[in-house]
Amino acid sequence: MFSQLKNIDTAFKHIKTFSIFLILANLITICFVIYSNSRITEKASERIYLLYNGKVLEAIASDKKSNLPVELRDHIKTFHQYFFNMSPDDKAIRQTITKALYLADESAKKQFDNLKESGYINNLISANISKDIQVDSIRLNINQYPYVFTCFATEKLVRSSSTVYRRLITQGVVDELKAKTDDNPHGFLIRGWEILENRDLPSKP
Structure with missing residues (x-):
C-alpha cells in the first residue's frame, strides 16, 4: 500500500511538473504571437498603396x-x-x-x-x-x-x-x-x- 501511495505521489509530481512546463510554454507562445502580430501590424502601417493611372502602387512610409x-x-x-x-x-x-x-x-x-x-x-x-x-x-x-x-x-x-x-x-x-x-x-x-x-x-x- 505504501508502494502504491509512493507511486501516486510520484505520478502527481510528474503531472505537476508537466503542467507547469505546459503553462510556461503556452505563455511563451502567447507572448511570441503578440510580438509577431505587433511587428506585422507595424510593418503593414508603413506601407501605403497609391492608385495612379488605374494601377496600384506600393510606397513605404517613413517617420x-x-x-x-x-x-x-x-x-x-x-x-x-x-x-x-x-x-x-x-x-x-x-x-x-x-x-x-x-x-x-x-x-x-x-x-x-x-x-x-x-x-x-x-x-x-x-x-x-x-x-x-x-x-x-x-x-x-x-x-x-x-x-x-x-x-x-x-x-x-x-x-x-x-x-x-x-x-x-x-x-x-x-x-x-x-x-x-x-x-x-x-x-x-x-x-x-x-x-x-x-x-x-x-x-x-
Missing part, C-alpha cells in the same frame, strides 16, 4: 525624423531660389519674392526692402540683368532647435555684354509650423535670416 534633413534643405534651397532668382521684370520679381516671403519671417522682407531702397532692383531692371542662383551646399544642425543653417551659393548675373559670378553666404534658423499649406508645403519658417557675404568672384577665363 518625419528620417526625412527632416532632406525637407529642411529643400525648404532652404527653395527659399533662396525664390529670393535670388530674378529676371529684369518688376512683376516677375514681385511674384517670386512673394513666394519667398511665405517661407521666411520679416527678416527676409527687411533684406528685400534694403535691396529696393538701395536701388539694386531698379538697376537690375534698367540694365536688363537676369540673376540665377546655384545652391552649392547647406550646413545644417538638426540636433539643435530651432535648426541652425548656413547656406553657401553662387549667383550668376547675366548682362548683354558680360557675365558676373558672386559668392553668397547666408545664415538663419528654421522653426517648425503647426500646419502645412500650398504656399509652404514643408511647414517650416526661416527666422533671423541674414546675408553674411555677397561679393564678386574672379572672372572666369
